[in-house]
Amino acid sequence: MERRRNGNGIGGKWHTPCTQCPLRALPHFRDFNAKELDFVAHFKSGELSVDRGSTFLVEGTHSPHIYTVLNGWAFRCKFLSDGRRQILNYVLPGDLVGLQGGLLGAMDHSVEALSPLTLCVFERSKLDRLFERHASLAYDLTWIAAREERILDEHLLSIGRRSAIERTAYLLSYIEQKARQVHMLTVNRPVIPVTQQHVADTLGLSLVHTNKTLRKLADRRLIKWLDRGCEVLASDDLRRLAQWEGLPEMQRPFI
Amino acid sequence: MERRRNGNGIGGKWHTPCTQCPLRALPHFRDFNAKELDFVAHFKSGELSVDRGSTFLVEGTHSPHIYTVLNGWAFRCKFLSDGRRQILNYVLPGDLVGLQGGLLGAMDHSVEALSPLTLCVFERSKLDRLFERHASLAYDLTWIAAREERILDEHLLSIGRRSAIERTAYLLSYIEQKARQVHMLTVNRPVIPVTQQHVADTLGLSLVHTNKTLRKLADRRLIKWLDRGCEVLASDDLRRLAQWEGLPEMQRPFI
DNA sequence: CGATGCCTTGAGTGAATTCAACGCTTGTGG
DNA sequence: CCACAAGCGTTGAATTCACTCAAGGCATCG
Numbered sequence: 292m293e294r295r296r297n298g299n300g301i302g303g304k305w306h307t308p309c310t311q312c313p314l315r316a317l318p319h320f321r322d323f324n325a326k327e328l329d330f331v332a333h334f335k336s337g338e339l340s341v342d343r344g345s346t347f348l349v350e351g352t353h354s355p356h357i358y359t360v361l362n363g364w365a366f367r368c369k370f371l372s373d374g375r376r377q378i379l380n381y382v383l384p385g386d387l388v389g390l391q392g393g394l395l396g397a398m399d400h401s402v403e404a405l406s407p408l409t410l411c412v413f414e415r416s417k418l419d420r421l422f423e424r425h426a427s428l429a430y431d432l433t434w435i436a437a438r439e440e441r442i443l444d445e446h447l448l449s450i451g452r453r454s455a456i457e458r459t460a461y462l463l464s465y466i467e468q469k470a471r472q473v474h475m476l477t478v479n480r481p482v483i484p485v486t487q488q489h490v491a492d493t494l495g496l497s498l499v500h501t502n503k504t505l506r507k508l509a510d511r512r513l514i515k516w517l518d519r520g521c522e523v524l525a526s527d528d529l530r531r532l533a534q535w536e537g538l539p540e541m542q543r544p545f546i
Numbered sequence: 547m548e549r550r551r552n553g554n555g556i557g558g559k560w561h562t563p564c565t566q567c568p569l570r571a572l573p574h575f576r577d578f579n580a581k582e583l584d585f586v587a588h589f590k591s592g593e594l595s596v597d598r599g600s601t602f603l604v605e606g607t608h609s610p611h612i613y614t615v616l617n618g619w620a621f622r623c624k625f626l627s628d629g630r631r632q633i634l635n636y637v638l639p640g641d642l643v644g645l646q647g648g649l650l651g652a653m654d655h656s657v658e659a660l661s662p663l664t665l666c667v668f669e670r671s672k673l674d675r676l677f678e679r680h681a682s683l684a685y686d687l688t689w690i691a692a693r694e695e696r697i698l699d700e701h702l703l704s705i706g707r708r709s710a711i712e713r714t715a716y717l718l719s720y721i722e723q724k725a726r727q728v729h730m731l732t733v734n735r736p737v738i739p740v741t742q743q744h745v746a747d748t749l750g751l752s753l754v755h756t757n758k759t760l761r762k763l764a765d766r767r768l769i770k771w772l773d774r775g776c777e778v779l780a781s782d783d784l785r786r787l788a789q790w791e792g793l794p795e796m797q798r799p800f801i
Numbered sequence: 802c803g804a805t806g807c808c809t810t811g812a813g814t815g816a817a818t819t820c821a822a823c824g825c826t827t828g829t830g831g
Numbered sequence: 832c833c834a835c836a837a838g839c840g841t842t843g844a845a846t847t848c849a850c851t852c853a854a855g856g857c858a859t860c861g
Contacts, residue, residue, distance in 0.1 A: 371707055376707070422681040433649060433688045436691035447624075452750060486838085488839065499841090534626050710849075
């Protein structure tokens, strides 16, 4: 499996004011009211752009920032001390990362960009003020944490109890749904930008066996594998194969 | 593996006023200030006692309550539609359950008692008031959710990337530490009340293979297996075998 | 005293891993 | 412009790990 290494390539600049946040335009997200928007605009201290392959949050470090993804793909992962890697979840626009580190102290996982990535930067130090003055956003924050927990529950069920082909079907159908919700998969850009190594490290399988399992799904015309990417052809069939209910279709908050 | 079934045995009565909550006496937990205590006492609407084997929160249902464990052992779990079970985490005194359901709607997992269990009952409907009026408790709630997420990350790493013997070592050392923090393991009562079926369903292994793996650990004098239970003899050795860092020793909030 | 729940063990099978090699594309430095 | 390395995907073969099947033992409980 993929072993720990280090990549960087971080640059920062300010672009998007919160009032014109492209995420607010997505029907998938709950919009802010004026008071909330005012606070969030104040909470945001800047923007960060990172390259593909860059690990912008590192396990064991203490970050003064929390981030919301504005654009691009990333993943959270964790390593054993001998280098074995487990990918925990994928991160897309609207997702918050670094909250664990922000609340509990040091990061216990890393976050790496799968594509060029733009992030909103929030100051950890202003979190207290959020809880003091903006109950609705505090509620949202808890909601977001509970939602991530729920997804990890499903991942755990998947790795623990689904067969290799079911797991793979679950994962691809999950990513496809999640990405579609935030318009990161379109007719022009239908590809999930992962390697088979990423899939293997998410599913707890070896690279070789992942390759053979993906081939089975491709032979059944459920997916198409491209260079550095996967196109899902039949999301519903994958979902059924995995005995998975799918993501709820409710609107969700973001920060 | 264990298949879905149903058990019950639920009775309710009121015993412990929050002012005399035994959890507050534990050094492991952050205590409340007067204002917080006042609210929590008001938030708590009663107590619930359930028998061993009783599933008091059921996947798919919508519970009007959130619970904190006062005494006893339990676990959270999830099922595939064909009945395969995955145990997600273990629940001990001071742990909050049902928050996911409370915030997001229906429960997406079940919670079952491993021993006779006493629970504090909170009204989901009073959650809004908590966020409105008690920022510090709102913060704690988010903190608690982030902590659970962190633990699930570690479980995921464990099932995904650790070998059978490492996984087993991790699990038993994890439960031992967690239980010891809340004084649920003592010289008089050193036994974790699980069957090998529970261990298997937590680790994503078959019952037979779990049995053989536990035997290896027992042969190495790291654990002792009893009827319906496990005694950890060498927690640190297990932890090292699993390449696990262990739980942080910080005080934590509870509600 | 038969039923049930839990633990144990051996044998045979199947699934997933490791090892090894090769092809293709992309990028880079000579 | 070519040679070469690096990253990614693919495939076959051998091995190991984990699963299923089958059976039996030992408590506890009605």
